[in-house]
Amino acid sequence: MDREPLEFVNVAVRIKPLTDSENASKCLQIISQNPPVLFLPERPLTFNFDHVYSEGATQKTIFEQMVKPFVKYVRQGYNCTVFANGQTGTGKTYTIGTDPYVKNEEDFGLIPRTLNEFFEYRDDDDSEVEISLSFIEIYNEKVFDLLLNDKPEDKPLQVKGLKAQGFCQERVYNSQEAKHFLKIGNKNRHTAETKQNAKSSRSHAIFTIYCNVKHKDNNTTSAKLNLVDLAGSESIKKTGNQGSTFQEGVNINRGLLSIGQVMTALSTNASHIPYRQSIITSILKDSLNTHNYVSLIACVSSLAEDSTETSQTLEFAQRVKKMKNKPEVNEVISQYRRENPALFSQPRTSGTPFKRPAPVPTPRTAKRPRMLPLTTIDEPSTDNNVLLPSQSHSSTHCSLSSSHVSSISNVVSSVSNDTTQQNLSPVIKKYLSAMESSLMGKLELIIKSTLKRPSRIENSRRHLEDVENTPCVPWNKIQNEVSKLVRTELAQLTTKGTRATSSPIEEHLSKIRKVLSYGSPFTEEVNSLLTEKIGDDSPEQLQSNLQDENIAFKVPDLPLKKKKIPKSKRTPSISPIEIINKKTPRRSVRLSMNRQRPKKKSDDFYWDSSSSPIIRGLALLESTLKNDDSLKHFEHSRRRSVRLKDRTKLQKSNINSNVRKTNLVENLKEPTKKMLTVADTPAGKRLMQKTRSDSPCTAHTREVLTILNSGNVRKLETLNTIGSKTAQQIVLFRSIRGTFGRISDLNTLPGWGTKKFDKFVEHNFIKRELI
Numbered sequence: 001m002d003r004e005p006l007e008f009v010n011v012a013v014r015i016k017p018l019t020d021s022e023n024a025s026k027c028l029q030i031i032s033q034n035p036p037v038l039f040l041p042e043r044p045l046t047f048n049f050d051h052v053y054s055e056g057a058t059q060k061t062i063f064e065q066m067v068k069p070f071v072k073y074v075r076q077g078y079n080c081t082v083f084a085n086g087q088t089g090t091g092k093t094y095t096i097g098t099d100p101y102v103k104n105e106e107d108f109g110l111i112p113r114t115l116n117e118f119f120e121y122r123d124d125d126d127s128e129v130e131i132s133l134s135f136i137e138i139y140n141e142k143v144f145d146l147l148l149n150d151k152p153e154d155k156p157l158q159v160k161g162l163k164a165q166g167f168c169q170e171r172v173y174n175s176q177e178a179k180h181f182l183k184i185g186n187k188n189r190h191t192a193e194t195k196q197n198a199k200s201s202r203s204h205a206i207f208t209i210y211c212n213v214k215h216k217d218n219n220t221t222s223a224k225l226n227l228v229d230l231a232g233s234e235s236i237k238k239t240g241n242q243g244s245t246f247q248e249g250v251n252i253n254r255g256l257l258s259i260g261q262v263m264t265a266l267s268t269n270a271s272h273i274p275y276r277q278s279i280i281t282s283i284l285k286d287s288l289n290t291h292n293y294v295s296l297i298a299c300v301s302s303l304a305e306d307s308t309e310t311s312q313t314l315e316f317a318q319r320v321k322k323m324k325n326k327p328e329v330n331e332v333i334s335q336y337r338r339e340n341p342a343l344f345s346q347p348r349t350s351g352t353p354f355k356r357p358a359p360v361p362t363p364r365t366a367k368r369p370r371m372l373p374l375t376t377i378d379e380p381s382t383d384n385n386v387l388l389p390s391q392s393h394s395s396t397h398c399s400l401s402s403s404h405v406s407s408i409s410n411v412v413s414s415v416s417n418d419t420t421q422q423n424l425s426p427v428i429k430k431y432l433s434a435m436e437s438s439l440m441g442k443l444e445l446i447i448k449s450t451l452k453r454p455s456r457i458e459n460s461r462r463h464l465e466d467v468e469n470t471p472c473v474p475w476n477k478i479q480n481e482v483s484k485l486v487r488t489e490l491a492q493l494t495t496k497g498t499r500a501t502s503s504p505i506e507e508h509l510s511k512i513r514k515v516l517s518y519g520s521p522f523t524e525e526v527n528s529l530l531t532e533k534i535g536d537d538s539p540e541q542l543q544s545n546l547q548d549e550n551i552a553f554k555v556p557d558l559p560l561k562k563k564k565i566p567k568s569k570r571t572p573s574i575s576p577i578e579i580i581n582k583k584t585p586r587r588s589v590r591l592s593m594n595r596q597r598p599k600k601k602s603d604d605f606y607w608d609s610s611s612s613p614i615i616r617g618l619a620l621l622e623s624t625l626k627n628d629d630s631l632k633h634f635e636h637s638r639r640r641s642v643r644l645k646d647r648t649k650l651q652k653s654n655i656n657s658n659v660r661k662t663n664l665v666e667n668l669k670e671p672t673k674k675m676l677t678v679a680d681t682p683a684g685k686r687l688m689q690k691t692r693s694d695s696p697c698t699a700h701t702r703e704v705l706t707i708l709n710s711g712n713v714r715k716l717e718t719l720n721t722i723g724s725k726t727a728q729q730i731v732l733f734r735s736i737r738g739t740f741g742r743i744s745d746l747n748t749l750p751g752w753g754t755k756k757f758d759k760f761v762e763h764n765f766i767k768r769e770l771i
């Protein structure tokens with residue numbers, strides 16, 4: 001039977017079972033099974049992967065879903081790599097199965113199962129197969145051959161260029177023989193007891209199965225399957241390691257950091273991939289690239305106390321998922337080719353006998369909805385391998401019906417995949433996605449706050465218990481709240497309309513409005529979806545409906561679209577964002593912000609029809625930007641510098657000039673920041689509440705400290721004077737030394753003299769008394 005083809009990049013999360021002694025409070029929930037979406041309530045963040053394996057998942061299931069198809073691909077000539085990464089003690093070694101002394105057959109890890117599969121696999125074409133193995137480890141930035149019988153630690157291997165030299169490659173003829181070598185290698189591995197794992201691997205181990213296949217048509221392919229057990233990331237504060245284990249920890253974290261950087265570069269199609277930063281990345285260069293099949297199993301702990309490490313592992317996994325691989329077959333010179341070299345100096349034609357093996361079936365193409373920013377719990381899982389929402393949390397959450405969630409996520413995902421957006425500049429696209437995040441983020445906050453009220457909880461509980469298919473959240477109330485919010489914010493905007501071009505933010509907004517007024521950036525699919533939700537009233541109808549309202553939207557003078565769209569599919573022909581002052585009603589229509597449409601069904605997802613999401617998004621975003629204290633602070637200083645640099649000249653300059661770009665990007669960062677800031681976490685909210693009573697300067701300083709303590713590399717880079725290297729240094733420093741008590745603790749970073757620190761303070765507008 002043919003197995004389901006794997007995607008080029010497969011990412012799974014495996015949650016380690018808790019032991020009896022461990023505290024049962026959990027930091028992870030599965031909010032959806034299909035697609036698998038994990039939710040980390042503390043952050044709060046959602047993650048979308050190919051598989052999420054709960055505590056009860058078996059080794060067999062993981063092997064079948066994540067590795068078994070690779071055996072076929074390797075025999076066809078594709079390189080494949082399976083990684084396990086994660087915090088120390090979360091089950092990487094157990095999953096990869098480098099330990100051959102496991103007694104229960106069901107506990108056998110991926111390596112022994114893969115070896116069995118290699119020797120049991122039967123091709124249709126009776127090809128000749130030659131299998132050999134190597135087993136190496138990278139310990140303290142040195143490479144050791146684990147298959148040497150004498151003590152390998154005496155003889156680290158030489159690494160020339162990006163390749164380790166002179167390790168054994170043992171030919172094996174059956175799985176028993178192969179497992180014998182696995183035993184030898186495992187015996188030679190560096191392990192040590194730490195606070196978090198009695199037998200912690202202190203190295204990255206790479207078990208490689210090489211497979212040379214001579215196909216019936218005389219072609220020879222040669223490929224390999226790497227099974228990599230990465231050393232566990234560890235917080236030295238938690239492990240309490242000292243002396244040599246401390247140094248090991250530092251090297252482990254450095255190796256993992258460089259793998260993370262390689263993955264980031266690969267997922268962003270960077271021109272330079274930093275393979276040379278550490279030994280592990282240089283050795284895995286031919287596996288960590290976009291020409292291989294890659295499976296990553298991110299092992300995590302669901303313990304609340306491990307939430308920081310868990311979120312780091314999940315973020316890493318998310319980066320890997322963004323890699324866009326195109327596996328290539330490794331063709332070796334076939335017999336025919338060797339015998340007829342002249343033929344191969346000419347371009348290949350269809351009649352040439354040197355053929356590529358049949359392409360591997362294209363992996364699943366179904367679009368997976370993007371991460372949902374909503375705190376939802378879907379129907380209970382029917383799959384035993386998937387973690388069910390913890391009972392302890394279910395009381396504090398209500399669910400939207402899945403139709404609601406999918407409606408929102410459809411809109412969001414369609415918008416993000418919108419092909420017409422490809423015509424917009426990257427900056428505008430970024431703006432649109434920021435706007436979308438802002439809209440969804442705000443909606444999420446409203447939903448959460450709605451759910452927090454006791455009556456709503458009671459209400460939703462009752463719904464949960466009573467009615468299976470009806471929405472558990474009083475959606476109409478949420479809708480009203482959204483509507484109210486939008487109304488007030490738009491009203492504010494209108495009253496401030498006369499000052500619409502006075503700040504750089506507003507300038508950008510008006511530019512974007514102008515771009516968008518040339519046509520909706522949404523696909524037809526989204527347009528029809530929106531039409532379905534909003535209705536397709538003509539502007540005139542809307543105008544007559546909405547005479548009494550104070551907000552006016554300009555109908556663009558330009559035709560919305562060149563392409564003709566069937567009337568049924570058209571969105572209201574109102575420029576979604578051209579908000580003008582009421583006193584200059586140039587072909588304007590007014591929109592009611594509280595116009596209610598009759599509901600067809602009680603459980604229908606129903607947008608407030610007051611305006612298109614883009615209007616609401618922009619309005620929300622704009623008001624978010626206006627209300628953001630820290631932004632005001634930045635804006636103030638920016639304005640000052642703009643004045644100094646001759647503002648009029650700047651305004652006339654091209655939008656692509658560096659200064660404008662910087663301003664724009666800074667502005668654009670803010671809404672994304674809104675989505676991701678710690679301000680959205682429970683701890684962050686408490687902090688923000690406290691902050692609100694502080695002066696803006698204190699609040700700003702706190703915000704900077706929070707970013708320093710919990711921001712990832714990208715987040716840290718939003719601080720002035722912090723580049724990518726420094727950001728990585730801070731992350732590493734934090735994982736070793738813990739968080740910063742005060743901003744002045746930055747002084748203790750290696751290489752940070754007073755001068756650099758002063759520059760940081762000055763450029764981030766931090767008051768000296770507050771550091």
Ligand SMILES: Nc1ncnc2c1ncn2[C@@H]1O[C@H](COP(=O)(O)OP(=O)(O)OP(=O)(O)O)[C@@H](O)[C@H]1O
Nearest residue numbers: 016017088089090091092093094197200201231232
């Ligand atoms: N899914 C699981 N089922 C049963 N036992 C598990 C599971 N995951 C881990 N364990 C057990 O937890 C312990 C730690 O696991 P393991 O050594 O594989 O962690 P690790 O992530 O490799 O740690 P390190 O990075 O420190 O080497 C082992 O005793 C292992 O048997």
